[in-house]
Amino acid sequence: MADLALAPAPGATAESARQLRHARMLSVGARCALPVAILLGIGFLAPLVAIFGYAFATPRSFDVFTSFTLANFATLFDPSNTVWLSFLWSCGLALLTVAILAVIAYPIAYGLNMVFGRWSALISVLFVFPLFVSENVRLYGWVLFFIKNGVLDGTLKWLGLSGGPEVLYTPGITLFGMVYTYLPFMLFPMTLGLALVPRDLVDAARDLGAGRLFIWREIELPLAMPGILIGMLLTFVLAIGATAEAKILGGQSIIVISHDIEIAFTYSQNWPLGSALAVVVTFFIGALTLFALSKLDLDRMLGRR
Amino acid sequence: MGHRRTNAAIWAWTLFVLVAIYLPILCGALASFNKSRYFGFPIKIYATEWWQKTLDSIEIGMIVKTSITIALLVTVFSVVIATFGALAFARYEWKGRKLYQKLILLPIFFPQPVLGLAMLLGFNAVGIQTSWMTAVFAHMIWIVPVVTLVIAIQVYGFDPSLEEAAYDLGCSRIQVFREVTLPLLWPGIWSGMLFAFLLSWSNFPLSLYTTGADSTIPEWLYAKMVAGYTPMVPALGTMATLGAACLLLAGGLVGILLRRRAAT
Numbered sequence: 001m002a003d004l005a006l007a008p009a010p011g012a013t014a015e016s017a018r019q020l021r022h023a024r025m026l027s028v029g030a031r032c033a034l035p036v037a038i039l040l041g042i043g044f045l046a047p048l049v050a051i052f053g054y055a056f057a058t059p060r061s062f063d064v065f066t067s068f069t070l071a072n073f074a075t076l077f078d079p080s081n082t083v084w085l086s087f088l089w090s091c092g093l094a095l096l097t098v099a100i101l102a103v104i105a106y107p108i109a110y111g112l113n114m115v116f117g118r119w120s121a122l123i124s125v126l127f128v129f130p131l132f133v134s135e136n137v138r139l140y141g142w143v144l145f146f147i148k149n150g151v152l153d154g155t156l157k158w159l160g161l162s163g164g165p166e167v168l169y170t171p172g173i174t175l176f177g178m179v180y181t182y183l184p185f186m187l188f189p190m191t192l193g194l195a196l197v198p199r200d201l202v203d204a205a206r207d208l209g210a211g212r213l214f215i216w217r218e219i220e221l222p223l224a225m226p227g228i229l230i231g232m233l234l235t236f237v238l239a240i241g242a243t244a245e246a247k248i249l250g251g252q253s254i255i256v257i258s259h260d261i262e263i264a265f266t267y268s269q270n271w272p273l274g275s276a277l278a279v280v281v282t283f284f285i286g287a288l289t290l291f292a293l294s295k296l297d298l299d300r301m302l303g304r305r
Numbered sequence: 306m307g308h309r310r311t312n313a314a315i316w317a318w319t320l321f322v323l324v325a326i327y328l329p330i331l332c333g334a335l336a337s338f339n340k341s342r343y344f345g346f347p348i349k350i351y352a353t354e355w356w357q358k359t360l361d362s363i364e365i366g367m368i369v370k371t372s373i374t375i376a377l378l379v380t381v382f383s384v385v386i387a388t389f390g391a392l393a394f395a396r397y398e399w400k401g402r403k404l405y406q407k408l409i410l411l412p413i414f415f416p417q418p419v420l421g422l423a424m425l426l427g428f429n430a431v432g433i434q435t436s437w438m439t440a441v442f443a444h445m446i447w448i449v450p451v452v453t454l455v456i457a458i459q460v461y462g463f464d465p466s467l468e469e470a471a472y473d474l475g476c477s478r479i480q481v482f483r484e485v486t487l488p489l490l491w492p493g494i495w496s497g498m499l500f501a502f503l504l505s506w507s508n509f510p511l512s513l514y515t516t517g518a519d520s521t522i523p524e525w526l527y528a529k530m531v532a533g534y535t536p537m538v539p540a541l542g543t544m545a546t547l548g549a550a551c552l553l554l555a556g557g558l559v560g561i562l563l564r565r566r567a568a569t
Contacts, residue, residue: 028397032392035386036390039386039445040408040449044412047424050429053430054426107318123323127326132506136523137330137523138330145332149346154346244509258416261422262418262422282419289414299406
């Protein structure tokens, strides 16, 4: 009905028809966004509300939305509880992951933009592909590599050396696993960010006699910052929620926060406590994400190709 | 010149990282050809019997079928929703677009194990029994935003004046969508489909909590890794990887053809 009313009257000029169409675009956009909004409303928002509900339920009970207590949060913030330790481990590992990945990914992102030329597409695909192999399978491959009599140890012994180091089931290998798993999530935003640096600007600076370090610090880095930041945020947030690395490679030598949440839901059957923990993590991640996203112009990042 | 040396260093570093990325996948493939039940390297006797056993297993056959069913349904639903989502993301100016662009990223940034648990809780709260069908829904929550971004990149490269011209020539909105918009977006939609299928195929954390009694390939592999290792683990893992690679290769070729056709 609304469409009929907005249809151009006979004899209207092409210009006014265009204006009418422009006015209609407003609602078309909102209507196109509707299916996604409904899906995420039911599938993303509603479960978070459910978690929120359980977080205030009586401990070790299932009476969601009927009782209200802060006991679960009190348990979490009780210093005699070790939850803060897992939280610290998760944050520390995530920070280290971000720092290491920034150093590993930057030259590759630079190469994809400036050096590899027509090879860029193929190299990008090679970096994307591991996302399509289950994380478990890839991490287990590392177990086969590092395990006693595994690929590394066996090869070194075969060469007559004393064998490989015993690195499995330590915090270090957990960090290694995280760096390995989240590389693409740092690399691609960084590549998009570096694509925003206009080459003429770099050339002009070089012609004017600027040194390479100067160009990097004053031009390349600031202009690529949105992409670098989004990559750092994405890897940090994903690494905070990581469990598979600590379980498969780390052999639970350290307990990460997601594993604590899982334990509360499975072994100890204390859904309200697990929910309270999930709420704390959600707020932490949500605040961080919204803050970083508020600084970004996605049109500019994704629109430039 | 220093410039050339830097470029060589960048090439060398990239190739080194790529080798490291594929090393564990290669280790898995190697382990699957080991005749002995327990892994030891160098492998003494190579055999294909674990591949044979994996292919013959009825249990694994069912798990593969479940994984494919979930991935196919996720692909179809996600791409339809995400195509419209991408148009709203990149093509149309509307109130609330900036906010929408950011909110849609939240599920991608959310840790999947926590998201999976939250959904299990949500299903439980409204009394829905989890099965492979709930897993389809769960996968979509994470995959639709990703696919929306993939398609949105194509939408950004699209010239709105082509649609305008069609309107001026008297086409209806549905005609314009079918004859102009959709064909121009096909390459992006196609990549979106590949992403949706492959991400659902490899997803573990969401499946773990939302498939109920049904099981997918990543779940089965994990269960056997934790307890009861058999060389069928690397064999099935390698098969799943090869399947994904073949699909990506075939899909990539079709994508190149589509892009070429869209360009002419």
